[in-house]
Amino acid sequence: MKAIQATNISKVFQFKIHKGLKGFLQPQTKDIVAVDNISLSVEAGESVAFIGPNGAGKSTTIKMLTGILQPTNGEILVLGKRPLQERRELAMQIGTVFGQRSQLVFNLPLTDSFELTASMYQVPKIESAKRIKTLVQQFGLDEFISQPVRKLSLGQRMRAEVANALIHNPKIIFLDEPTIGLDIVAKRALREVIKDVNRTQGTTVFLTSHDVGDIEEICNRTMIINHGTVVLDAQTDQLKKDYLKTKTVAVVPAGDLPRQVEVAGVKAKPEAGRLIFAVDTARIELKTFIPKLFEQMEVADITIEDMPLEDIIHELYTKAAPEVDYDD
Amino acid sequence: MINAYWQVVKTSAHEDAANAKRLIAGVSVSVIRIGLIAAIYGVAYRKLNHASLPYANAIWGIGIYFGLILNLGLRNVFKIVNHEVSTGMVEVGLIKPLDWRLTKVCQLIGKNGLEFLVGLVAIPCALYMFVGLPDTSHISIVVVLSFILLTILAIVAAASLFLTIGLSAFWLNDAKSVYRLTDKVVLIFGGGFVPIALLPGVVQSIIRYSPFGVYAAPTQLFNPAMVANLPATLISAVVWSVLLLVFCQFIWARVEKRIEVNGG
Numbered sequence: 001m002k003a004i005q006a007t008n009i010s011k012v013f014q015f016k017i018h019k020g021l022k023g024f025l026q027p028q029t030k031d032i033v034a035v036d037n038i039s040l041s042v043e044a045g046e047s048v049a050f051i052g053p054n055g056a057g058k059s060t061t062i063k064m065l066t067g068i069l070q071p072t073n074g075e076i077l078v079l080g081k082r083p084l085q086e087r088r089e090l091a092m093q094i095g096t097v098f099g100q101r102s103q104l105v106f107n108l109p110l111t112d113s114f115e116l117t118a119s120m121y122q123v124p125k126i127e128s129a130k131r132i133k134t135l136v137q138q139f140g141l142d143e144f145i146s147q148p149v150r151k152l153s154l155g156q157r158m159r160a161e162v163a164n165a166l167i168h169n170p171k172i173i174f175l176d177e178p179t180i181g182l183d184i185v186a187k188r189a190l191r192e193v194i195k196d197v198n199r200t201q202g203t204t205v206f207l208t209s210h211d212v213g214d215i216e217e218i219c220n221r222t223m224i225i226n227h228g229t230v231v232l233d234a235q236t237d238q239l240k241k242d243y244l245k246t247k248t249v250a251v252v253p254a255g256d257l258p259r260q261v262e263v264a265g266v267k268a269k270p271e272a273g274r275l276i277f278a279v280d281t282a283r284i285e286l287k288t289f290i291p292k293l294f295e296q297m298e299v300a301d302i303t304i305e306d307m308p309l310e311d312i313i314h315e316l317y318t319k320a321a322p323e324v325d326y327d328d
Numbered sequence: 329m330i331n332a333y334w335q336v337v338k339t340s341a342h343e344d345a346a347n348a349k350r351l352i353a354g355v356s357v358s359v360i361r362i363g364l365i366a367a368i369y370g371v372a373y374r375k376l377n378h379a380s381l382p383y384a385n386a387i388w389g390i391g392i393y394f395g396l397i398l399n400l401g402l403r404n405v406f407k408i409v410n411h412e413v414s415t416g417m418v419e420v421g422l423i424k425p426l427d428w429r430l431t432k433v434c435q436l437i438g439k440n441g442l443e444f445l446v447g448l449v450a451i452p453c454a455l456y457m458f459v460g461l462p463d464t465s466h467i468s469i470v471v472v473l474s475f476i477l478l479t480i481l482a483i484v485a486a487a488s489l490f491l492t493i494g495l496s497a498f499w500l501n502d503a504k505s506v507y508r509l510t511d512k513v514v515l516i517f518g519g520g521f522v523p524i525a526l527l528p529g530v531v532q533s534i535i536r537y538s539p540f541g542v543y544a545a546p547t548q549l550f551n552p553a554m555v556a557n558l559p560a561t562l563i564s565a566v567v568w569s570v571l572l573l574v575f576c577q578f579i580w581a582r583v584e585k586r587i588e589v590n591g592g
Contacts, residue, residue, distance in 0.1 A: 068423065096423045098420065115335070119335035122331075
């Protein structure tokens with residue numbers, strides 16, 4: 001069964017070129033194409049990452065899918081409903097989390113927010129009490145359940161936001177940058193619970209993020225959008241093989257920074273007191289590279305990072321665009 | 329669904345109940361304001377005798393306006409709507425299975441409900457202390473029932489009007505200037521500053537059959553002359569409340585087509 005079916009959707013925003021009196025006398029407008037004729041299809045139970053750089057059109061797409069924005073063109077069906085025309089009926093079946101906008105009651109304990117949400121979604125009292133208890137356990141909220149929301153850390157709050165969006169047991173959960181601003185511990189905890197919800201309850205997850213970790217750990221499918229167009233739609237495993245094979249190894253040497261270093265055929269680039277190795281894991285695995293590095297030099301500190309998402313998108317946009325692989 | 333809106337009211341009231349200082353300050357300001365108005369009117373009444381409206385009745389009329397209309401704070405729905413539109417928070421409301429506009433009204437009722445209820449006791453007490461009891465010889469059960477209906481209609485009209493002004497932020501980005509102008513006009517012609525009965529006859533007639541008449545109507549309980557105009561006032565209040573509601577709905581339909589929120 002299709003959870004989401006969008007066909008040739010576009011969103012064009014119009015802006016006045018001139019403001020004030022000039023704008024009134026010369027009412028010229030400029031069109032900004034936020035989403036340009038995209039089609040996408042998501043099966044029930046899938047977990048999909050919808051990623052792209054700032055201004056790519058991902059939040060606009062989520063807002064069209066949830067019925068907040070009206071598409072300029074195209075048709076959308078979410079759980080068989082037209083989001084804008086049947087917004088409230090659809091709202092009963094979906095959950096939404098906007099990473100930068102809280103849906104919790106700021107000055108009250110979490111329980112009040114949960115009870116309010118349960119009431120809004122008409123969850124019967126006995127059922128909602130059970131559901132809240134389960135979510136509190138699943139999301140590890142019991143330590144701070146009676147604290148006012150304003151006193152929670154960002155990580156605690158985000159876990160609570162996701163739990164709050166799941167109280168009515170939605171069929172789809174839309175997550176718009178849920179891990180934004182979180183530290184690594186909080187990110188991991190949140191990813192675990194989202195993954196768990198998808199796996200155990202079959203909730204379809206539709207997630208936007210700038211964080212490669214979110215995509216790798218949560219989503220089995222990744223769609224990349226840029227300039228309002230889907231530039232890639234692939235299984236995440238495949239994407240990892242194809243595009244996340246380059247790891248950045250940043251090393252702070254114990255002694256002076258050497259000018260030229262080459263480890264196992266990988267040349268280092270000196271940068272801000274560090275040596276940066278771009279390791280192509282298809283050619284040499286990290287488990288082989290790292291020991292060779294330690295053999296060759298004394299290391300004071302080391303970090304290993306994925307290639308930045310912006311770089312991947314840039315690479316995809318410049319190289320992979322002709323090989324776009326749409327599922328539908 | 330009524331349960332859900334009621335829960336919004338309760339949660340909002342619960343959130344605000346923690347702020348006891350705001351409650352005390354709010355009620356105190358209302359009482360002080362009435363005291364000042366009573367003093368100013370006292371001076372005016374000593375110089376000019378308004379036989380049609382006794383002094384105590386004039387002050388009770390204004391007091392009721394503050395107690396019933398202003399303390400419920402429905403005009404503040406503008407501030408919430410304007411803020412949510414300008415910050416993009418409106419999108420959080422739109423993904424809920426409730427009507428966003430009604431939710432905002434319920435939030436305000438919850439937020440101001442306690443102050444409103446305390447004011448319902450404190451303001452009449454203050455009025456009694458300042459000016460004594462008003463002349464109630466013209467008040468019958470029909471007048472009281474009509475007054476209750478007029479108050480409900482005034483609340484509906486106020487919510488619709490200030491919601492509509494808030495919605496104009498979708499075009500203006502910030503509708504504070506429209507709000508300030510409307511608020512002052514409503515206060516002046518709604519009897520918040522000057523009792524309607526003290527205005528010239530022509531102005532009174534215009535107000536009675538204009539949207540301002542809907543707001544002014546609850547202040548007329550203590551105006552003996554209002555009895556004669558009661559049916560016309562009621563009809564006018566019903567018509568204007570419905571028109572303002574329909575207009576708000578019309579603007580909302582336009583808004584839904586042009587919603588643009590931050591991000592993307």
